[in-house]
Amino acid sequence: MIAMQYSFTLPADYDMGIIDRRIRDRGQGTDGLPHLGFKAYLSARKGEFGSAENLYAPFYLWNAPEGASNFITGPGFEALTQSFGRPSIRQWMVWHAATAPDLGKAQFASSEVLPIEPHADLAGLKVQETERASRAGSRRDVLAAISAFEATTWSLVRFTLYRDAPLISGDGQIYRVGHMSLPA
Known part of the structure; x- marks a missing residue:
């Protein structure tokens, strides 16, 4: 599995209703894509839930790399790049x-x-992160919990989907979900 996210930082005075309409009008276009675990259409508004910026930042879980590859080279992603430019795409290998x-x-x-700290015990970190994600995934308010890593910048991502606004603190980013694309 591969987790993937790109993010567009929008001006502080940007009308986020434009993003809401884009998600509403185009979100179903990725429903049922081959190899898609899910796509969460995410947005954040400056000042809401501690967000420092206005963001449009979809997050994907792919069951196979060819799903990500086919999407990135397909017409939906091309349309996105025509509107916002070609983003840098973060990709992580999924641990859990x-x-x-x-x-x-x-x-x-x-x-x-x-x-991920230099010389960290990666096997031990994988066990810890898998256990953490498993515990989070068993909570009633959590609908998805993902732990994944990438080895270019040596980072890990903890991504969680919630039924209701989360009661969390820390340095993470909180988003609203505008649409969930799921497998067929």
């Missing part, structure tokens, strides 16, 4: 992904990207 049967009811998400 727990999803609930009612994943489509997600309303909020949190994402925390953390550095």
